[in-house]
Amino acid sequence: MTQKIAVVGLGYIGLPTAAAIAAQGVPVVGVDVNDTAVNAVNEGRIHIVEPDLDAVVAKAVADGMLTATTEMPAADVYMIAVPTPFLADRSADLSYVERASKSVAAALSGGELVILESTSPPGTTELMAQWVHEARPDLEPGSVLFAHCPERVLPGQVLRELRENDRIIGGLTPEATEKAAAVYRIFCVGELLPTDAKTAEFVKLVENSFRDVNIAFANELSLISDRLGIDVWHAIELANHHPRVNILTPGPGVGGHCIAVDPWFIVAAAPEESRLIKTAREVNDHKPEWVLERAQALLADKPGATAALLGLAFKKNIDDLRESPALEIAHELVTRSADRQFVVVEPNVHEIPKALAGLGNVSLAGLDDALAQADVVVLLVDHDEFAAVTSETLVGKAVLDTRGQWRDR
Ligand SMILES: NC(=O)c1ccc[n+]([C@@H]2O[C@H](COP(=O)([O-])OP(=O)(O)OC[C@H]3O[C@@H](n4cnc5c(N)ncnc54)[C@H](O)[C@@H]3O)[C@@H](O)[C@H]2O)c1
Structure with a gap:
């Protein structure tokens, strides 16, 4: 049976993901609270800048594989890619994830898989499951599966990287991990790396922290070199000759x-x-x-x-x-x-x-x-x-x- 997939949030991540799945002949409904995004997609256009995405979206819409709506539809799989900015105290603002989870909850009937793609603090997928079950106490515990599959694409290369990058697949349960892996297999040829949801959430944050710490080291060297009257570029070039x-x-x-x-x-x-x-x-x-x-x-x-x-x-x-x-x-x-x-x-x-x-x-x-x-x-x-x-x-x-x-x- 062909599954129906709903991608919630049609921004820099959600729209290319929706288009990549639809391009494989699997029907996708894109959901967004923003009319501009929804109207653009339904007209076969894109509202963001990403090379080659316009042609993939135009074809998927023309083939009837991709549609967009502001109303949460019934689906077998929900992939949530909404913003996760930080608050004034620099903790994560999970209000978008909470709102999206609650609107997904209203459309569930049991047996679905809900995947969080948004970059999130450890524990968010678990929180998402709680929000869903609080909103829908009628659903049997365990009847809906939850997973976190973080995104690590590079803007400008999104279509290629969506297909080729390895993916971390972190379910709240092993069954959720397995089902989520099957979804990514539709469009991803990279390795699918199973783990639990909390580790998946942490690993995404670790990757960007690794980059940040390494850049900070280089930036600190530039300040030190300036104080000591040393050319930082030359010094780094020499140090990088160490194997x-x-x-x-x-x-x-x-x-x-x-x-x-x-x-x-x-x-x-x-x-x-x-x-x-x-x-x-x-x-x-x-x-x-x-x-x-x-x-x-x-x-x-x-x-x-x-x-x-x-x-x-x-x-x-x-x-x-x-x-x-x-x-x-x-x-x-x-x-x-x-x-x-x-x-x-x-x-x-x-x-x-x-x-x-x-x-x-x-x-x-x-x-x-x-x-x-x-x-x-x-x-x-x-x-x-x-x-x-x-x-x-x-x-x-x-x-x-x-x-x-x-x-x-
Ligand atoms: N852009 C990147 O390069 C990148 C890379 C890796 C991870 N991420 C992560 O992916 C997530 C999404 O980022 P993005 O760049 O796609 O954001 P974006 O702002 O481009 O898109 C988010 C979309 O979600 C929609 N939205 C907000 N609330 C909604 C709701 N309740 N229901 C439906 N739609 C809703 C918005 O209208 C918007 O169109 C974030 O957590 C981000 O950190 C982004």
Whole structure:
């Protein structure tokens, strides 16, 4: 019997997942509280930016395999991919998961599988099962299966990674793990790694904390090297010649809504034991302020000169500005130097971001144009386009390169 799958939350994760399953000929209903997302999908369009996804969605909708709705339908499998941001105290905001679980609960009749895909603190899948059974005391305990299967795709590569990445499959019971694995086998050729729900929740957070701690180490080295008058890029390059050393590249801070958020869920769950993870978060959160101080010192040496700020995205070669340290630094610099003109260059966006739009002393420009105008240049993101800048172009300019992209200039 063909199962009917409902994917709850049609954002950066839910929509590609729904499309990947529908593309295998399994009927999928996408559910979202946002009419714009639902209408777009039903018209065979997409409302997010992800390469090639438009064609996959258009075909799945045309084939009748993918539809979208704001009403929770009856289904055999529910996959929940709603946001899990953090609250002011940096604990996880589970209100989206709770609301989604309760609306799924209303559609259940027993025998279904509910999979949580949202990145969540350890214990959330168990909590989800409690919410469902509190909302539906008529359902037999154990009659609905629950699992956590975290997502680890890279934006820009989502369709390929959904198919190829290994997946952690953590059921609340072994039966839930087994049934959830069968769902991922529909579209995933990577290894399916069975475990329990709490371990699956923890492992996802561990992966991003690993990245964060390693980036913090590189960022801390950049501060130490600056204090000691050592070129950090050269020092890291030399250290990485050791066969078992692989230090990452320092940068202006850590952004996006995964690496900068997920470690806090571990800290909130075990504050006394998470000293290294917490300190790494603090080191990375402090880095934009340090860059800002260096940039302001550079500007002070060139009174009145136009400054070019290169890159606004939270990492290279993407258009995502969410929680971007580069954007934060640009905003602060422009605001604090109201009497100076700034040009920002972000090859991946076509209009000046809202955070800068209201400020009178900044405009968006192309790279050549910006470099022709500016006597101060701050490189904030190592987009590929910036690698082509020659040392001749930079002669006579005050330069701050936060990514080491021009270290050999
Ligand atoms: N984007 C990524 O690269 C990425 C990678 C790995 C993990 N994650 C995790 O996946 C989860 C989803 O992230 P995302 O980037 O897809 O978020 P998103 O904001 O792009 O999409 C979430 C969608 O859920 C919808 N929604 C909210 N409440 C709902 C409800 N009660 N019922 C139905 N729909 C509802 C929203 O309208 C939105 O369309 C998060 O936990 C995130 O941390 C994201």
